[in-house]
Structure formats: C-alpha cells, structure tokens
Amino acid sequence: MLSVIRGALGALILFFNWVFTPKGVKRETEIQAQVDAQTANLTLYQYKACPFCVKVRRTMKRNTLDIETRDAKRCDNARDELVEGGGKLKVPCLRIEEDGKVSWMYESSDIINYLEDRFAVKAT
Numbered sequence: 001m002l003s004v005i006r007g008a009l010g011a012l013i014l015f016f017n018w019v020f021t022p023k024g025v026k027r028e029t030e031i032q033a034q035v036d037a038q039t040a041n042l043t044l045y046q047y048k049a050c051p052f053c054v055k056v057r058r059t060m061k062r063n064t065l066d067i068e069t070r071d072a073k074r075c076d077n078a079r080d081e082l083v084e085g086g087g088k089l090k091v092p093c094l095r096i097e098e099d100g101k102v103s104w105m106y107e108s109s110d111i112i113n114y115l116e117d118r119f120a121v122k123a124t
Ligand SMILES: N[C@@H](CCC(=O)N[C@@H](CS)C(=O)NCC(=O)O)C(=O)O
Pocket: 047, 050, 051, 052, 089, 090, 091, 092, 106, 107, 108, 109
C-alpha cells in the first residue's frame, strides 16, 4: 500500500515537473562550451522521482548545465559507487572532481547553492 502511494506521488512529481519545465538560459556557444567542459567533471547521483533530486535537476535545466546523472535506485553500479565514494545511500549527491581530487556533496540545497554560485549567469 505504502509503495503504491509512493509510486503515485512520484508520478505526480514527475508530471508537474514536466508541465512546468523551466527554460534553460542561453549562452554564447563558446561560453557554453567552457561551462560544458567544467560540468564534465560533475556527476549527480539521484532517483528519478525524488523531490529533492527534481529540485536539483530543475536548477541544472534552468542554468543549462549538462551534468551526467546516475540513477542510484535502478542501477546497482551507481548505488555502489555512491555508497563507496560518498559514504551513504542518500540522494541527491553531487560528485565533484577538481584537480584530480574527488568530493561528494549531499543535501539538495547545498548542491543548488554550489551550482548557482559557480554557473548562474549574473545580471549585469
Ligand atoms: N535533506 C535531504 C533529503 C534527501 C532525502 O531524503 N533523500 C531520500 C530520497 S527522496 C533518500 O535518499 N533516502 C534514502 C534512501 O532512499 O535509501 C536533501 O535535501 O537532499
């Protein structure tokens, strides 16, 4: 019963996310290529219908960030990578590779702040 309710809620979240998909910011081609090169070092571990993950994916969409996502619910490898690397099975989690060093960021609000501080287009 609980899993039916959870499934229905997940479907609702995905439906509203689809209906109200944010528009992505447009950058000049060269600038977007620089951003893409930086986001190539990021990976988001997530569940498709987790509301915290949806919030992070909406931030990615709004800021046109091409970040690889790995589904830690459906993919055993992704789940193992998350638990071994980050230390716990909790999503969303952003894997950040910088200068050969890897760190794992949990908490959707921290991830969103990190992405916006680093990539949001500032009004001039
Ligand atoms: N405060 C956390 C909450 C994250 C959270 O509760 N995630 C759930 C999925 S929606 C989770 O990973 N639960 C552990 C599990 O499913 O094993 C955030 O904002 O990121």
